Amino acid sequence: MTTNLTPPPPAPVLVRGGSLYGDERTDVLLVGGLIQEIGPDLTAPEGTEIIDAEGCVVLPGLVDLHTHLREPGGEESETVETGTRAAARGGFTAVHAMANTTPVADTAGVVEQVARAGDSAGWCTVRPVGAVTVGLAGERLAELDAMASSRARVRVFSDDGKCVHDPVLMRRALEYVKAFDGVIAQHAQDPRLTEGAQMHEGVVSAELGLTGWPAVAEESIIARDVLLAQHVGSRLHVCHLSTAGSVDIVRWAKQRGVAVTAEVTPHHLLLTDEEVRGFDARYKVNPPLRTQADVDAVRQGLADGTIDIVATDHAPHLRDAKDREWDQAAMGMTGLETALPIVQHTMVGTGALSWRDVARVLSETPALIARDEDHGRALEPGSPAHLLVWDPRPRRAVDVAEHASRSANSPYIGLELPGMNRLTVHAGRVTVRDGALVER
């Protein structure tokens, strides 16, 4: 915490009888912001809050590598405060705030402002993502080192929303971030192949007469970037990979030893372009919803480790930005508060991932990619007390009235999904209890 008023130290918490990573039943004792002890039948010091976690899964706090908090500049749709509340409700203890704000997070000043706002909100750790190019314009590199050496310690750089499509600029960015162990997170979208694009290009776009966003516009950029990353020996992260072809390319690159990691969003694990038939712009997102074959392929890729992580691409929008003709509506959907239910539904419920795998794809590996030393740590004594206690049993319909996000553009409204956030602990402080935010 860097706030002037140091909050009182949180009371100890004893999580009793939960299933660690979905495996053995045990107790977990959190004291002074750290995991103090793990084992059966622990005794609690006086004043300890005791949580009955029978039947629940105990996971490290979730880490989102791809969040749009909209602050500064887009406070009508989300703020650091409301976005991190939403994150906490979703079980996250760290989020990475994308750079496409107004002003763009392309200077040390802006990234420090965002990090500070996260600290004072206190719902989870906010790690700013720095822009790769000045103003996301794709013309010249932003001062990446200034952001990396700022108090925000930026390690992830992305022009997300726009693609660093100039191959020379992409090469230079990949080279430059090697100096401070950074990573370029690429929004893979060839701009020329997607002019005016409205949805996945295929059978449905042909019928609806909407301009197509072809899979090749994503795949060609990923193919180029993995070759560049190999050539210059740098780290590449592929944002929101969405097609079967992209999975194949990343698999091929990993076999060749390229330092590439990839993320998939919850919505690309579940929804398809068939949803566009009703012209409801809540389903408009970039990259677009793809086909069932693509959904099957990204699930398989996540299961076999080709895709390293799940990231939300939480993209809040005002109602007016969505209540419009399809081709005029904004792209993006909220996702922080539905991410784990979707992952449980699509991956755990189908046997494709274990809860231990969920800890890997939603906490450990995203923290590793972003070099968040403090997050995604093993659940063992001495680790920071970032924790999620998840009850996989309840099922309920998604109701945005319960969401903490300032925006309501969820594609899942009314959909019955499994799981409930019993407890989220950030740095020893309980942020969520039984699905409800716990005010300080």
Added chain:
Amino acid sequence: MRHFISIADLDRTEAVALLATAEHMAATQSRSIRKLPTLVGSTVVNLFFEDSTRTRISFEAAAKRLSADVINFSAKGSSLSKGESLKDTALTLQAMGADAVVVRSASSGAAHQLAHAGWIDQPIINAGDGAHEHPTQAMLDAFTLRHHLRPGDPNGGLDGLHVVIVGDVLHSRVARSNMLLLTLLGARVTLVAPPALLPVGAHAWPCEVLYDLDEALAAGPDAVMMLRVQRERMVGGGFFPTEGEYSRRYGLSTQRAARLPDHAIVLHPGPMNRGFEIAGDVADSDRSVIVEQVASGVFVRMAVLYHLLATDDREDAR
């Protein structure tokens, strides 16, 4: 039938019934007094976000011949050109007490949204939405085809006809609606276009797709429908090298038209690019039914208004 949004929503019975009503409407128009009292007291709003004089006039004529009042709400010089949203316009029309809204928009899905977003309760008629559908155009084309090639057919359809649709399929709502409707009515449809002007995904459509116009014409089709090349929609460019090359390969020249069977007719939804996709002499020839299509348009739009506003199946659908 509550709305008229998409041919994909129709079954054959409904399509045939609409065409039959259009026949009745056509018959009334040869009388000395052409105006019918059917929709006295009703107000039909023509909401045109996209300029289209001919479609708007056709709907206006159809509504007026059924004695409805007509309000034209067009983009130029109105709140629509000042950035008013579809939603706010819909709420305005709802408050004004329109009985039906005819909507034309450059956005695919605009009519569907008006009908289903909950902004307005009135029946919605799609007068063209982006590159999606133009269902009354398909109805008038089917009407015209039937009139010439299947007059008095007891099944009321177009069974066994072969129709070739030629040109800029990618940007054409007319092609999509016609492909669906003519197939529904039993015709065989062949689409002919340069590959770049066919949507990726067209392979799933219930029709044959060819790249060679001469090959399609050699099959002796009963009708050829030429599409307008929509240069204004060609985002990204480069769909074909030159107009000359397009015209040589895909234009309906006098020589090509001469190879058609004697009974074959030529259609075009208008407005035509004479000398580009269709030779002027072909457009003016005896085979051409292009002017007749305009008359058919009024009859089928009268039929659609009648079905939505004056019959009981409106109540059934509520």
